[in-house]
Amino acid sequence: MEEKIVGKTKHGEITIDQLAQIQPGMARLMDEISRRFYYLYYAAKGGNWPMAKHQYNETIAIMNIVKITRPKYAQDMETYEKHHLSPLLEAIEKKDWKGFEASYKKAVEGSDYYHDKYDYSFIRFVLPSKPPEHMYLGSPEKFSRKK
Numbered sequence: 159m160e161e162k163i164v165g166k167t168k169h170g171e172i173t174i175d176q177l178a179q180i181q182p183g184m185a186r187l188m189d190e191i192s193r194r195f196y197y198l199y200y201a202a203k204g205g206n207w208p209m210a211k212h213q214y215n216e217t218i219a220i221m222n223i224v225k226i227t228r229p230k231y232a233q234d235m236e237t238y239e240k241h242h243l244s245p246l247l248e249a250i251e252k253k254d255w256k257g258f259e260a261s262y263k264k265a266v267e268g269s270d271y272y273h274d275k276y277d278y279s280f281i282r283f284v285l286p287s288k289p290p291e292h293m294y295l296g297s298p299e300k301f302s303r304k305k
Contacts, residue, residue: 203295266283
């Protein structure tokens with residue numbers, strides 16, 4: 159009889175196969191990426207470059223999960239990062255809004271290409287017209303909680 163590898167939690171045991179089974183799928187991961195990508199835009203627009211870099215890094219971290227859990231997309235994720243996301247990072251590091259905005263537009267168009275490639279042409283990222291109301295994305299120096 160084959161011994162199963164299990165992890166123990168306070169709630170019980172979980173096998174390695176169960177852990178593999180519950181890994182997030184593309185729909186969930188892409189939803190997370192789109193939210194980070196949305197925050198990234200408004201952080202850069204608001205001059206909150208540290209937040210923009212944080213959102214960029216989180217976007218890359220989620221894409222790295224995709225590369226592991228959905229290996230058929232790994233090469234395209236690498237290519238997309240190199241050609242469409244790296245220019246965003248360069249603009250963030252330079253605090254270059256105009257360069258960022260142009261690169262962001264190209265990154266959105268690039269996502270359309272990959273959605274088309276995998277027969278998901280019905281999926282299109284659209285930047286919301288306003289920053290999220292639940293998160294401050296402006297310049298950190300200008301933030302205050304009124305007392």
